[in-house]
Amino acid sequence: MSFIDSVYSDRRNHLAQAVGSGVILFMGSAEAPMNYPDNWYPFRQDSSFLYYWGHSIPGLAALLDADEGRHTLFADDPTVDDIIWSGAQPGAEALAAQAGATGVQPSAALADALRRLAASGRKVHFEPPYRRDTQARLEALLHLRTGSAGLHASGALVRAVIGQRSVKEAREVAEIEAALAVSYDMHVAAMRLARPGRYEREIAGHVEGIAIAGGGRLAFPCIFSRRGEILHNHTYNNRLASGDLVVHDSGASSPMQYASDITRTIPVSGRFSSRQRSIYECVLRAQLAAIDVMKPGVPFRDAHLIAARSIASDLKGLGLMRGDTDEAVAAGAHALFFPHGIGHMMGLDVHDLEGLGEDLVGYDDAVQRAGQFGLAYLRLGKALAPGYVITVEPGCYFVGALMDQWRAERRHEAFIDYDALDAWRDFGGVRIEDDVLVTAEGARVLGRPIPKTVSEVESACAS
Ligand code: GLY
Ligand code: MN
Numbered sequence: 001m002s003f004i005d006s007v008y009s010d011r012r013n014h015l016a017q018a019v020g021s022g023v024i025l026f027m028g029s030a031e032a033p034m035n036y037p038d039n040w041y042p043f044r045q046d047s048s049f050l051y052y053w054g055h056s057i058p059g060l061a062a063l064l065d066a067d068e069g070r071h072t073l074f075a076d077d078p079t080v081d082d083i084i085w086s087g088a089q090p091g092a093e094a095l096a097a098q099a100g101a102t103g104v105q106p107s108a109a110l111a112d113a114l115r116r117l118a119a120s121g122r123k124v125h126f127e128p129p130y131r132r133d134t135q136a137r138l139e140a141l142l143h144l145r146t147g148s149a150g151l152h153a154s155g156a157l158v159r160a161v162i163g164q165r166s167v168k169e170a171r172e173v174a175e176i177e178a179a180l181a182v183s184y185d186m187h188v189a190a191m192r193l194a195r196p197g198r199y200e201r202e203i204a205g206h207v208e209g210i211a212i213a214g215g216g217r218l219a220f221p222c223i224f225s226r227r228g229e230i231l232h233n234h235t236y237n238n239r240l241a242s243g244d245l246v247v248h249d250s251g252a253s254s255p256m257q258y259a260s261d262i263t264r265t266i267p268v269s270g271r272f273s274s275r276q277r278s279i280y281e282c283v284l285r286a287q288l289a290a291i292d293v294m295k296p297g298v299p300f301r302d303a304h305l306i307a308a309r310s311i312a313s314d315l316k317g318l319g320l321m322r323g324d325t326d327e328a329v330a331a332g333a334h335a336l337f338f339p340h341g342i343g344h345m346m347g348l349d350v351h352d353l354e355g356l357g358e359d360l361v362g363y364d365d366a367v368q369r370a371g372q373f374g375l376a377y378l379r380l381g382k383a384l385a386p387g388y389v390i391t392v393e394p395g396c397y398f399v400g401a402l403m404d405q406w407r408a409e410r411r412h413e414a415f416i417d418y419d420a421l422d423a424w425r426d427f428g429g430v431r432i433e434d435d436v437l438v439t440a441e442g443a444r445v446l447g448r449p450i451p452k453t454v455s456e457v458e459s460a461c462a463s
């Protein structure tokens with residue numbers, strides 16, 4: 001599935017102009033073996049290749065000559081063997097036409113084409129490879145030694161791709177909302193199914209089935225755990241019991257492989273206890289406060305800090321924190337409970353564009369990454385711009401090992417009541433995550449609203 005042809009050539013023309021001169025090399029992904037050569041992980045095309053060429057087929061590559069306006073796809077016609085094992089495939093000419101290429105050559109011609117470019121002194125731009133097999137293919141094509149320090153990705157290309165792909169076109173927002181329609185079903189089903197006696201894996205399996213039935217698949221491994229304080233827990237072996245809270249962080253990819261990334265926290269008994277409700281509402285207030293300040297020009301770090309202050313203030317109300325809220329957050333004391341960043345770019349990649357370098361995507365000269373525990377994990381701090389799609393996902397967790405370490409170090413004891421914390425040790429965690437589009441005036445939560453208030457979640461659990 002792809003957009004109409006001219007979308008890709010228009011995007012490439014824009015990119016060529018932004019890069020200025022030279023030849024841009026696009027490396028599509030190859031099949032990746034799981035445990036022996038013919039047993040592959042599900043194929044996932046490189047997101048820039050998808051964005052600029054539209055094809056989700058292994059082993060492709062392309063060259064875009066920014067000076068001469070030539071767009072060449074390197075692809076092969078399927079062999080009879082390919083058709084026997086994998087069914088009918090479009091031929092190379094058809095793939096080139098669909099992508100709006102001006103020419104097509106067999107894959108084997110790419111090495112020669114690159115040799116000629118090198119001989120004529122032309123600059124060849126490529127993105128930094130994030131997969132070892134792509135790195136090895138690049139090294140072979142560029143006649144570099146394996147693990148070579150000579151593999152220099154192009155800063156100009158990286159900046160241009162980040163600039164272009166960060167600002168979502170309306171058709172991309174529609175794809176993200178298609179992924180979110182599937183996420184809606186995944187999350188509402190999980191609220192209905194999370195019941196005492198069930199194993200986490202039963203519900204995680206059901207959620208993954210909904211993603212596949214929706215025409216895509218999971219955008220990342222599902223998190224479904226009663227141990228919600230383990231931020232990225234990918235095991236599902238626990239049995240749910242009344243009184244548990246489950247953090248469910250999952251997303252579908254759309255048929256065109258755009259992501260969604262949603263977290264909801266579910267009371268297994270169907271009703272939040274008063275303690276669970278107090279932490280849930282603390283996180284919800286933080287999320288709404290962060291979304292409320294999002295608009296073009298506002299550094300996303302401000303949204304993170306507003307959420308942090310909201311959480312710290314509510315935890316003061318519960319007797320877990322103390323002292324001046326602003327001072328506590330400036331010192332980083334809230335990070336005992338909220339130790340991660342509030343969100344990240346999302347698009348074709350669930351953490352969009354991070355393969356190009358997290359700091360290059362999330363920071364710039366005006367906003368640089370902090371070193372402080374907690375804030376240092378904020379993946380995106382820079383000023384927002386219209387068209388950005390960003391997750392907003394504050395959380396509040398009770399991590400025993402972290403509590404013990406800080407208490408032993410007497411860290412931030414002016415702001416944290418460690419004695420009061422003892423009674424919360426087994427609480428687990430709460431996270432709430434939505435996907436938000438920055439608009440000209442503000443921000444809009446994308447997709448059909450997924451139950452989020454206490455009463456909405458409890459109603460969905462009872463449905
Ligand atoms: N699901 C991973 C994340 O929220 O970043
Ligand atoms: Mn998530």
Ligand code: MN
Binds near residue numbers: 261391433
């Ligand atoms: Mn996320």
